[in-house]
Amino acid sequence: MQSTLNATLPATNGVSTDIPAVEKQEFRDAMAHLGSAVNIITTDGPGGQAGFTASAVCSVTDTPPTLLVCLNRSASVYPIFKENQVLCVNTLADCHESLSNLFGGKTPMEQRFDAAEWTQLATGSPILSNALVSFDCKVTQVTSVGTHDILFCEAVALRRNDERHGLVYFDRRYHPLMRQLTC
Numbered sequence: 001m002q003s004t005l006n007a008t009l010p011a012t013n014g015v016s017t018d019i020p021a022v023e024k025q026e027f028r029d030a031m032a033h034l035g036s037a038v039n040i041i042t043t044d045g046p047g048g049q050a051g052f053t054a055s056a057v058c059s060v061t062d063t064p065p066t067l068l069v070c071l072n073r074s075a076s077v078y079p080i081f082k083e084n085q086v087l088c089v090n091t092l093a094d095c096h097e098s099l100s101n102l103f104g105g106k107t108p109m110e111q112r113f114d115a116a117e118w119t120q121l122a123t124g125s126p127i128l129s130n131a132l133v134s135f136d137c138k139v140t141q142v143t144s145v146g147t148h149d150i151l152f153c154e155a156v157a158l159r160r161n162d163e164r165h166g167l168v169y170f171d172r173r174y175h176p177l178m179r180q181l182t183c
């Protein structure tokens with residue numbers, strides 16, 4: 001499959017020179033129509049402790065169990081993630097809207113982490129105590145595309161919370177995502 005795909009790509013690495021890209025703002029307005037989970041990505045290690053809000057997260061493969069996270073290289077947290085090479089994807093629950101805003105803005109790092117309770121699993125990255133699910137990961141591969149680095153992250157430990165509702169970011173707003181809970 002890989003060789004077939006490569007064989008059909010032009011020498012420009014898939015970017016055709018004669019088909020213009022859509023404008024950045026038009027792209028963002030279109031992307032606002034894609035609902036996505038909201039996650040706080042955390043790390044700790046030699047580079048220090050850091051965390052940021054991310055919607056650009058998805059499953060890649062279950063063998064080995066791998067997610068991807070897209071991180072803007074201009075983010076203040078970027079050098080810390082680059083040095084630590086471990087991270088945790090903490091998927092947020094419906095009660096986490098203000099926490100998401102704290103980790104998505106220009107708030108000092110200490111203030112971000114002071115706003116919630118954290119534990120650890122295998123890598124030492126902060127695990128959000130009441131997250132919907134936490135994927136504790138080592139970063140196995142990094143690819144740069146435009147302004148972002150795509151971090152491929154292999155899960156080494158997991159923690160699930162089956163008692164909470166979800167949170168979705170859609171149309172530039174947060175929406176609770178209800179599931180049927182047994183009582």
Ligand SMILES: NC(=O)C1=CN([C@@H]2O[C@H](COP(=O)(O)OP(=O)(O)OC[C@H]3O[C@@H](n4cnc5c(N)ncnc54)[C@H](O)[C@@H]3O)[C@@H](O)[C@H]2O)C=CC1
Nearest residue numbers: 027028029031032034054055056070071072104147172173
């Ligand atoms: N992938 C990313 O880096 C994302 C960054 N953000 C940042 O959060 C802030 C608020 O975002 P919104 O309220 O959703 O309004 P917005 O108009 O900045 O973004 C609309 C949608 O476009 C996409 N997007 C935004 N910035 C992007 C980027 N630099 N690279 C790739 N895709 C991007 C996301 O899907 C986002 O939900 C902005 O500063 C935005 O840059 C938000 C979502 C994803």
Ligand SMILES: Cc1cc2nc3c(=O)[nH]c(=O)nc-3n(C[C@H](O)[C@H](O)[C@H](O)COP(=O)(O)O)c2cc1C
Nearest residue numbers: 052053054055056070071072075076103104105106
């Ligand atoms: C809902 C939401 C989703 C975001 N998703 C991403 C993302 O997927 N990747 C990314 O690099 N930044 C994303 N951001 C922006 C980062 O959270 C923000 O740039 C980060 O907190 C770093 O900010 P700082 O440079 O002030 O520390 C998102 C922000 C919000 C509010």
